[in-house]
Amino acid sequence: xxxxxxxxxxxxxxxxxxxxxxxxxxxxxxxxxxxxxxxxxxxxxxxxxxxxxxxxxxxxxxxxxxxxxxxxxxxxxxxxxxxxxxxxxxxxxxxxxxxxxxxxxxxxxxxxxxxxxxxxxxxxxxxxxxxxxxxxxxxxxxxxxxxxxxxxxxxxxx
Amino acid sequence: xxxxxxxxxxxxxxxxxxxxxxxxxxxxxxxxxxxxxxxxxxxxxxxxxxxxxxxxxxxxxxxxxxxxxxxxxxxxxxxxxxxxxxxxxxxxxxxxxxxxxxxxxxxxxxxxxxxxxxxxxxxxxxxxxxxxxxxxxxxxxxxxxxxxxxxxxxxxxxxxxxxxxxxxxxxxxxxxxxxxxxxxxxxxxxxxxxxxxxxxxxxxxxxxxxxxxxxxxxxxxxxxxxxxxxxxxxxxxxxxxxxxxxxxxxxxxxxxxxxxxxxxxxxxxxxxxxxx
Numbered sequence: 001x002x003x004x005x006x007x008x009x010x011x012x013x014x015x016x017x018x019x020x021x022x023x024x025x026x027x028x029x030x031x032x033x034x035x036x037x038x039x040x041x042x043x044x045x046x047x048x049x050x051x052x053x054x055x056x057x058x059x060x061x062x063x064x065x066x067x068x069x070x071x072x073x074x075x076x077x078x079x080x081x082x083x084x085x086x087x088x089x090x091x092x093x094x095x096x097x098x099x100x101x102x103x104x105x106x107x108x109x110x111x112x113x114x115x116x117x118x119x120x121x122x123x124x125x126x127x128x129x130x131x132x133x134x135x136x137x138x139x140x141x142x143x144x145x146x147x148x149x150x151x152x153x154x155x156x157x158x
Numbered sequence: 159x160x161x162x163x164x165x166x167x168x169x170x171x172x173x174x175x176x177x178x179x180x181x182x183x184x185x186x187x188x189x190x191x192x193x194x195x196x197x198x199x200x201x202x203x204x205x206x207x208x209x210x211x212x213x214x215x216x217x218x219x220x221x222x223x224x225x226x227x228x229x230x231x232x233x234x235x236x237x238x239x240x241x242x243x244x245x246x247x248x249x250x251x252x253x254x255x256x257x258x259x260x261x262x263x264x265x266x267x268x269x270x271x272x273x274x275x276x277x278x279x280x281x282x283x284x285x286x287x288x289x290x291x292x293x294x295x296x297x298x299x300x301x302x303x304x305x306x307x308x309x310x311x312x313x314x315x316x317x318x319x320x321x322x323x324x325x326x327x328x329x330x331x332x333x334x335x336x337x338x339x340x341x342x343x344x345x346x347x348x349x350x351x352x353x354x355x356x357x358x359x360x361x362x363x364x365x366x367x368x369x370x371x372x373x374x375x376x377x378x379x380x381x382x383x384x385x386x387x388x389x390x391x392x393x394x395x396x397x398x399x400x401x402x403x404x405x406x407x408x409x410x411x412x413x414x415x416x417x418x419x420x421x422x423x424x425x426x427x428x429x430x431x432x433x434x
Contacts, residue, residue, distance in 0.1 A: 001165065021164060044195050050257055062191055062198075064166070064187075066166050067211060110257060132258060133257075
């Protein structure tokens, strides 16, 4: 049986018909064509599929689309401002916070939410904040730097 | 890695949820952070899912001087932020990662009854309880000792819904600690020990209880009031760890003893500070 749901994705209301078992990650990628959200482990370990649900980072692979009918979703496609990359995206670009980029959408969503709550995190808080996201390329050092840089950029622009 | 098909129910209120659970052979979906991985890996294939995550009646948390009652739709993050219970707050920081805690629920974790999970140990060491409801029947409160039946098995019967959990407050001159060892931060622990210690007016140990995780089918509660100095041995005698690829049974037993001493020491120190 299909369910008619409405998701406000990156500011646009999208109406979509999904079976109950459709994961939010698959709904975004397959039904809405937003392939920026990556799917890695599909059991909540890797963090690639992290999106913002009503502003809070969640695993889209551990969320059914029907369960969040009517919610606001922000994916990596919705992070950038019209005039270019978001401060968090610029931080990652400047500090080489990515190599292959597979994990990056998840990190960007997680970090965007983290800095909104804690605009000047310590190293320890950064590590705790990104502990649920796995990256096989960078060794994390540059990601931690990127988070601090993003915090600076956000502060400069505030 | 896709969940098997199921029929989805989104009841409007608690009554409708209980009626649905009475009518269909269904599983309850709250935060889904344990259930959906099991569905994705096809370890479970329920015919019906009853989604309680949006029921207002279950999204309530009530803190009194007796303790904290947490509704079944309240997330780990909400409880952690409320900071209403120091031991619960501390244990929650050990539960998976912040992003998982944004959706996972406290009561869901209790009902899931993973023997390596932190929250069952907190409920057990405090002597808390879970309130269980069913359609057309009386509500029953199940004490932690009876609630955890076996690995991944709680006392919630088919057709029932765990509606809230009650965590008794820590009394005066009482301290608590939670110590665990995990391969990686946020993983399920190889072993962990939660301790609650109450000191008498003169500073002697009046009560000391431990709850151990990852070393038995359910949280192993050990009362070490009589001989806190012998806690490590008492724990090693009581636990029934199993070996797997992550750690041998012997290592887990050893770890439980070490963590028991550490948790007891930290809880005692905190009790001293709180009593001063």
